[in-house]
Amino acid sequence: VTLLWSTVAPAPLAASAPAGFVPTDPAGYPPGAWAPYDRLLELARARGLGVELDVTAPGPLWAMTAGAPTAREANHFAPLAASFEHFVIAAGRRYSGHYRPPGAPQALPRVSDWSVWNEPNQPGWLAPQSTGSGPASVLESARLYRGYVDAADVALRLTGHAHDTILVGELAPEGDEQRGVSRPVPPLPFLRALYCVGADDRPLGGAPALALACPSAASPAAFVSAHPGLFAATGFAHHPYSFFLAPGATMPDANFVPLSDLGRLEQALDGIFAAYGVHRRLPLYLTEYGYETNPPNPFRGVSPATQAAYLDEGEYLAWRDPRVRTLSQFELYDSPPDRSYPRGSVGYWSTFQTGLVYLGGHAKPAFSSYRLPIDLPQTSFPRGAPVTVWGMLRAAHNGAGQRAALQWRSPGGSWRTIDTITTADPTGALEVRVALPGSGTVRLAWQPPAGGAMVQSRTVVVRSRG
Numbered sequence: 001v002t003l004l005w006s007t008v009a010p011a012p013l014a015a016s017a018p019a020g021f022v023p024t025d026p027a028g029y030p031p032g033a034w035a036p037y038d039r040l041l042e043l044a045r046a047r048g049l050g051v052e053l054d055v056t057a058p059g060p061l062w063a064m065t066a067g068a069p070t071a072r073e074a075n076h077f078a079p080l081a082a083s084f085e086h087f088v089i090a091a092g093r094r095y096s097g098h099y100r101p102p103g104a105p106q107a108l109p110r111v112s113d114w115s116v117w118n119e120p121n122q123p124g125w126l127a128p129q130s131t132g133s134g135p136a137s138v139l140e141s142a143r144l145y146r147g148y149v150d151a152a153d154v155a156l157r158l159t160g161h162a163h164d165t166i167l168v169g170e171l172a173p174e175g176d177e178q179r180g181v182s183r184p185v186p187p188l189p190f191l192r193a194l195y196c197v198g199a200d201d202r203p204l205g206g207a208p209a210l211a212l213a214c215p216s217a218a219s220p221a222a223f224v225s226a227h228p229g230l231f232a233a234t235g236f237a238h239h240p241y242s243f244f245l246a247p248g249a250t251m252p253d254a255n256f257v258p259l260s261d262l263g264r265l266e267q268a269l270d271g272i273f274a275a276y277g278v279h280r281r282l283p284l285y286l287t288e289y290g291y292e293t294n295p296p297n298p299f300r301g302v303s304p305a306t307q308a309a310y311l312d313e314g315e316y317l318a319w320r321d322p323r324v325r326t327l328s329q330f331e332l333y334d335s336p337p338d339r340s341y342p343r344g345s346v347g348y349w350s351t352f353q354t355g356l357v358y359l360g361g362h363a364k365p366a367f368s369s370y371r372l373p374i375d376l377p378q379t380s381f382p383r384g385a386p387v388t389v390w391g392m393l394r395a396a397h398n399g400a401g402q403r404a405a406l407q408w409r410s411p412g413g414s415w416r417t418i419d420t421i422t423t424a425d426p427t428g429a430l431e432v433r434v435a436l437p438g439s440g441t442v443r444l445a446w447q448p449p450a451g452g453a454m455v456q457s458r459t460v461v462v463r464s465r466g
Contacts (some may be wrong), residue, residue: 010060061075076126111164114152119172171190174256174258177255220276224278235283283323284324286318312373372391372446373392391429398427405417418437438464442462445457
């Protein structure tokens, strides 16, 4: 859940904070400002769900640096790190598990999972992205974000969240190789500037270090000590969209990091940590992923059936990577169109239509397939050769041994079970190598132990050669 600073801050459009406002006190914020988040957390607790809060801009104008080039950037233009720290302290106190709002019957639920900022390498979330031009350009967004990580790290430790899951990064997968205030920065240059290293992953020195507020290259230990949040974070969060390419398709720009190219991010992180003498292999948390569909967006997106197949393939690829801890679907429902643009225009459809459900409530094919993903990395095979079948019993209880039926149907024939697969994987994932009878269609089926309707995966067409 994105906890937008501006939605809870008082007088968000004012040039100065209200007199007497104490930004670290959650009770000092406007009445009802936190209410949607409180209610969501209460509802989640009642259903046994945890919630990760991503604390981020836009924020109040009084917490921004003056000089935004347009009003559009004003609420996320070089936010003051000290003000952001105060906001995160208020959030950390409110969701410590001990805070009871005035008049409330009990304490609010605790939040134990946090992310710092959303897509700081995108100008819609943080500006300026860079200043200057050519070789002299400076990735200001990375320098600024380093300050916000420091601020959030202090704030969460002060409010009893030192041992929580705390993620940094939250980067978008692409960017613009040209620099500018409103040009997004590709993730790998942003990452290196954030950690004060060059393209060779060695600590910066001289003028490049000075421009990014980095220490001398001769003091790597001092940098680690000064920025513990960068090195002690639970993991690095990333949004590995490939938008219209299949999940396994690589991107030619070596600075982009879609799902198929996570190795680029992992290698860069490992090189950076090694350069600073920190012996960690930082896990990856893929906190946003999805595919837009056409319909409803007439200008971009894949078909609903392709969305279902791509999400299943993406889940398999993420599961196969030992560095990946989570993969989060974004979104459940399609976003509403942007009604500030003419109906039916490109701008009108510029929001995200990555939901498993259309805005009106009708489920896409992906809604069903998300409950029980299936992926066959190889769908064409020599007759009699074994193939890999992977699935995930997402609807099953975590950690419980479950049995799923692998079913096959010949063209024009009836479904029959050709194998039964047992999984004790905590996530309900299963993987089996099996020789299929021949060309036809494959699916997984799972019967909940407590009864109820059979859950089935989407179907996958397979072809036997020879």
